[in-house]
Amino acid sequence: MEDAAEAGEQDGDSKQNGSVREMKKGAVVLIVIAVLIVILAASVIGRYNQLVELEETVDARWAQVENQLQRRADLIPNLVNTVRGYASHEEQIFADVADARSRLLGATTPEAQMQANSGLDSALGRLLAISEAYPELKADTSFIRLQDELAGTENRIATERMRFNESVQSWNTTIRRFPMNILASLFGRETKAFFEVAPGAQQVPQVEF
Amino acid sequence: MKRRRRALQGTVILALIFVLTNLVWASFPAPQGYVNDFANVLDQRSKEEIQSIADRLQREQGIELAVITLSTTAPMDPKEYTTGIFNEWGVGGPEDSGLVMLLAVAEGAIEVEPGYGLEGALPDGLIGAVIDQEGLPHFKNKAYGAGLAAMASTYADILAGEEFEIAEDKNDDRSWLVSFAIFLLIVLFLRRSRRFPPGGTGGLGGGGRGSGRTVIVPRMPRGGGFGGPRPGGGFGGGRSGGGGAGRRF
Numbered sequence: 001m002e003d004a005a006e007a008g009e010q011d012g013d014s015k016q017n018g019s020v021r022e023m024k025k026g027a028v029v030l031i032v033i034a035v036l037i038v039i040l041a042a043s044v045i046g047r048y049n050q051l052v053e054l055e056e057t058v059d060a061r062w063a064q065v066e067n068q069l070q071r072r073a074d075l076i077p078n079l080v081n082t083v084r085g086y087a088s089h090e091e092q093i094f095a096d097v098a099d100a101r102s103r104l105l106g107a108t109t110p111e112a113q114m115q116a117n118s119g120l121d122s123a124l125g126r127l128l129a130i131s132e133a134y135p136e137l138k139a140d141t142s143f144i145r146l147q148d149e150l151a152g153t154e155n156r157i158a159t160e161r162m163r164f165n166e167s168v169q170s171w172n173t174t175i176r177r178f179p180m181n182i183l184a185s186l187f188g189r190e191t192k193a194f195f196e197v198a199p200g201a202q203q204v205p206q207v208e209f
Numbered sequence: 210m211k212r213r214r215r216a217l218q219g220t221v222i223l224a225l226i227f228v229l230t231n232l233v234w235a236s237f238p239a240p241q242g243y244v245n246d247f248a249n250v251l252d253q254r255s256k257e258e259i260q261s262i263a264d265r266l267q268r269e270q271g272i273e274l275a276v277i278t279l280s281t282t283a284p285m286d287p288k289e290y291t292t293g294i295f296n297e298w299g300v301g302g303p304e305d306s307g308l309v310m311l312l313a314v315a316e317g318a319i320e321v322e323p324g325y326g327l328e329g330a331l332p333d334g335l336i337g338a339v340i341d342q343e344g345l346p347h348f349k350n351k352a353y354g355a356g357l358a359a360m361a362s363t364y365a366d367i368l369a370g371e372e373f374e375i376a377e378d379k380n381d382d383r384s385w386l387v388s389f390a391i392f393l394l395i396v397l398f399l400r401r402s403r404r405f406p407p408g409g410t411g412g413l414g415g416g417g418r419g420s421g422r423t424v425i426v427p428r429m430p431r432g433g434g435f436g437g438p439r440p441g442g443g444f445g446g447g448r449s450g451g452g453g454a455g456r457r458f
Contacts, residue, residue: 064450144341145334152333152452159292159451 047183054171058192061164062110065195068157069104069117075153076101076124079146083127086137090130097123114195117157124150161195168192216400237297240275240444243267248278248314255354262361271373272327273444274364275300276357277311287311287318292451295322301447302326306373308364309449312353319344321360322453330371331364337454339363348458376445 080094100123104116128147131137172191175184184190238247243263244256251259263274275298282290291311301307307324308331319340323331343363347356 068450141338145338148333148337148454152336152454155288155292155451155453159449 044183047180048187051175051180051184051187051189054167054174055189058164058167058171061160061167064160065157065164066113068153068160069113072120072150072153072157073101073104075146075149079143079150080127082140082143082146083131083137086134086140087130093123093126093130097127099123110195111193114193118197161197165194168194237294240298243274243276245275245277248280248312250278250312250314251354251357255358258358259361262358262365266365266368267375270306270368270371271302271304271375272306272308272368272371273301273376273447274361275307275309275444276361277309278353278357279311279313281315282311282313282318283315287313287316287320288451288455291320291322291453291455292449295324295449298444299446299448300324300444301449302373302376302445303447304373305447305449306371307444307447307449310357310360312348312357314353317348317458318455319348319356319458320453320455321364322449322451324447324449326373326447327368327371328450328452330368333452333454335367336364337456339367340454340456345456345458376447 076097080097083090084094097120100116100120104113104120107113107116128150131143137143174180175189175191238245242260244251244259246256259274259276263276266272266274275295277294279290285293290313291309294311295307295309299307300309301324305324305326308327309320309322311320311322312318313320321336321340323336339360343359344356347353347359
């Protein structure tokens with residue numbers, strides 16, 4: 001009798017041990033899953049933040065480009081007035097420049113601004129070209145200064161445009177790479193357009209002597 | 210014996226990568242101080258004059274002036290080169306208070322570029338006017354030193370009263386030492402791992418990993434300050450947006 005009871009007790013013990021082991025196994029699996037989820041979530045958060053940072057950089061660089069575009073637009077009235085003092089009958093060119101300028105100032109999206117800017121490039125090119133026909137204008141010190149300001153601003157636009165394009169490139173490369181592309185499409189992020197230069201517009205007006 | 214040879218090969222490859230990566234960066238020469246007469250066209254007196262103007266600007270107003278002469282800026286055009294070297298050297302203090310004057314002999318070009326912080330005090334029109342009045346008459350007679358010195362002193366006069374935060378002294382030599390020490394460590398690490406080869410990792414695999422690291426290593430001196438002969442300092446990390454004015458003579 002005693003023997004049998006002991007045996008029964010032992011049997012119960014090992015059964016209990018077995019279910020404890022199973023519970024432990026279940027807990028381990030749960031912990032592993034939880035850890036995996038945490039790791040996954042952390043990496044998603046990290047990558048998302050990287051996206052935000054890159055996009056902010058692109059926006060900031062574009063703001064710098066806009067600054068310089070604005071600066072150039074601000075120079076134009078003075079420039080036109082100076083040229084008008086020597087070459088008052090070139091009304092068509094003055095009208096074209098004023099037109100292109102207001103189109104640039106009215107543009108709201110980056111794409112429209114880029115397009116309006118190349119329009120202004122060509123109008124300004126023609127405005128500066130007529131100075132060749134007026135030696136007194138070419139020698140006018142305030143005209144020379146304005147031309148320097150204009151050339152400097154155009155160089156600034158070129159520099160900021162290059163920096164903007166660099167940031168767009170790094171944005172585009174990042175969101176097209178696996179696995180960032182999944183995350184990017186999940187949050188509806190798309191590649192951005194470069195600020196291309198219209199052919200012939202790279203010519204910065206040089207003040208020659 | 211074979212192992213040692215592999216280690217040697219790895220070291221040579223690493224050293225090559227180290228040298229090559231530096232060569233690529235050397236597209237802009239390292240600064241020699243405020244006066245960088247790479248074309249060797251400046252007379253001693255003008256150099257000293259520019260040096261003392263630059264010293265005073267830095268000490269009293271936190272403005273960093275770099276004067277550069279080059280025989281040519283090819284394949285870049287002078288303006289592009291000026292903006293590139295300005296930002297590469299980081300001329301100017303924490304408030305971007307730098308001014309670069311660059312003269313390219315072959316192109317017959319003078320470019321003057323202000324950092325972001327000086328754009329207000331030195332508008333492009335004024336920069337151009339100073340080139341016309343102080344620089345060009347000398348440059349046309351090939352008196353490059355006299356022209357640059359006259360321009361530097363005029364810009365200093367215009368900038369009188371402007372004060373900027375002064376850049377902290379950075380020791381260029383130290384940052385080179387750090388990068389070299391890391392390089393040595395990698396070499397040592399490589400040799401040690403040769404001595405206890407971990408299973409299947411071959412010589413090439415190790416070399417590959419090592420080279421992956423060296424790419425990071427030489428970047429350090431670039432991030433740090435740039436050296437000149439003046440004690441314990443380089444330029445302060447100032448930036449420019451590509452403004453300024455230039456002339457051909």
